[in-house]
Amino acid sequence: MTLRLDIALLRNFVAIADAAAMSRAADQVGRTQAALSQQIKKLEEAIGQPLMNRTGRGIALTVHGERLLVHAHKILRAHDEAVAELSGASLSGRIRFGCPDDYARIFLPELLETFARQHPQVFIEVVCASTPRLLEQLKEQALDIAIVSLPDSPERDQFLRCEPFVWVAARGSDAWLRDPLQLALSDPDALDHLAATSTLEKAGRRFRIAYASGSVAGLTAVVRSGQAITVMTLTGVPPDLQVLPPASGLPMLPSVGISVQTARRNPSRLLHLFEAHVKAVLPTL
Secondary structure, eight states, X not given: OOOOOXXXXXXXXHHHHHHTSHHHHHHHHTOOHHHHHHHHHHHHHHHTSOOEEEETTEEEEOHHHHHHHHHHHHHHHHHHHHHHHHTTOOOEEEEEEEEXXXXXXXXXXXXXXXXXXXXXXXXXXXXXXXXXXXXXXXXXXXXXXEEEEEEOXXXXXXXXXXXXXXXXXXXXXXXXXXXSEEEEEOOTTSHHHHHHHHHHHHHTOOEEEEEEOSOHHHHHHHHHTTSOBEEEEGGGOOTTEEEOOGGGOOOOOOEEEEEEEESOSSOOHHHHHHHHHHHHHGGGO
């Protein structure tokens, strides 16, 4: 009997393997966990080998599952390239794409991977910087498109998603108890900087900007040292840091809206497709 691998089954297998959890994979592909489990069972029956095991931490691939994953990525990439080319959807070119540092870890992998499946010949140059610097580069047309943060407003429907700002500290640190409060903040015109200083000033809480950096990695390193606290979007908080609760006594911070902006009023077909892709995917991540 000749073994044939079903593309749909392979795609769902890869989704589960990459997410390392059945629940996250189900959300991504729009199916129930039970339906995904049934599809994996069909794939295992077709191959005649177990592919994954459920553990307390999620999904763990078996040896056969690891081997299949390597082939599945190659098969799906070749399949999607063929479909794109034969349907006339295949494009080539270059996009200069900007993204705030704190969003890069969370949003970029899925955004870029899913777009590359459809348009593998497109080269995307990624620039990570704070929103004010990205807006400057868009104005100068040094970037084609960028994800940016904007102040919250009553017209929330213009945003792709809203993110609350939160106070962040190292686990076990008492930096938030110091007087004056020691802050690690980004550029003075960045929204996190403005939110932190204006909120503390209104609350009458004394503070000092002890560390300043345009790099999220630099700010995060300072916070991890326990010497200061910072402000981040809730989604952007690394798992090893803690969000300070209202019981800490720190004032509530505002939210920001995430939007996408382009440098040109009449974008090319390629840029239009990428903008549509960002707008479709970003709210789901």
